[in-house]
């Protein structure tokens with residue numbers, strides 16, 4: 001029997017390439033602009049994973065020449081204080097992008113906070129105005145993880161037109177927006193979720209399979225059509241048989257690579273693209289303020 005090894009979609013390399021391009025563009029623009037682009041990340045509480053992601057975002061800002069206006073709040077901060085912080089950042093001309101790091105500690109509601117962010121500074125692309133623009137096919141700030149997935153598919157010239165894309169997961173952060181983005185590129189999209197019967201029969205029909213459910217290694221080669229592009233959006237920390245902690249996706253990589261045409265690794269696939277698209281959105285907002293093209 002012939003063996004197959006899927007092509008790896010290298011999100012880390014693509015993220016570096018895009019960041020380099022952004023850095024050059026920022027360097028060019030700041031020769032004449034009176035300020036650099038600015039991003040404000042609101043972090044509430046001390047969830048260790050969130051704290052690490054926020055540090056990554058701040059590090060990326062520093063590398064690219066974006067000013068950070070991060071605000072860190074304790075978990076018992078009243079919701080009203082967070083609304084006041086967003087209001088200040090909305091009015092701060094040095095700030096082009098604002099986001100609330102998710103999840104928030106229990107007792108705090110992220111939805112009204114996201115609704116309060118100025119849609120033109122909504123670097124996460126989660127404000128209903130930006131989601132509405134996506135739905136209507138209008139320009140706007142796009143959600144970072146789905147936008148990162150689309151950039152990966154584009155980079156590796158994976159044909160979407162007329163192809164059957166199956167998206168597992170219906171979150172507002174990934175599943176819903178990525179389905180709309182694939183539809184806009186003429187894919188035939190099926191959205192699947194926890195109540196979908198016979199998931200495997202469906203995923204085996206997919207030319208493009210996007211998995212965003214947060215269930216470690218849910219998808220193995222038996223669920224994949226030969227030659228399909230498999231995009232793993234899951235990031236799960238699991239403890240292995242020997243008690244060692246490791247990171248894994250929603251896809252069993254070593255199995256899926258035997259049948260897929262393309263597959264993203266975890267780590268090093270979609271994750272780095274999320275942070276990069278956040279930088280991209282921030283620079284896009286900055287360019288709009290300056291009245292120039294990105």
Ligand SMILES: Nc1nc2c(c(=O)[nH]1)N[C@@H](CN(C=O)c1ccc(C(=O)N[C@@H](CCC(=O)O)C(=O)O)cc1)CN2
Nearest residue numbers: 053099100101102103124144267268269271272274275
């Ligand atoms: N406001 C938001 N909150 C959250 C988002 C988001 O897009 N906006 N997404 C996730 C967390 N996240 C960014 O915030 C994020 C997750 C993972 C990565 C990443 O680069 N992962 C690496 C592995 C990192 C590790 O070793 O732990 C990878 O996959 O290679 C970046 C960003 C939820 N919250």
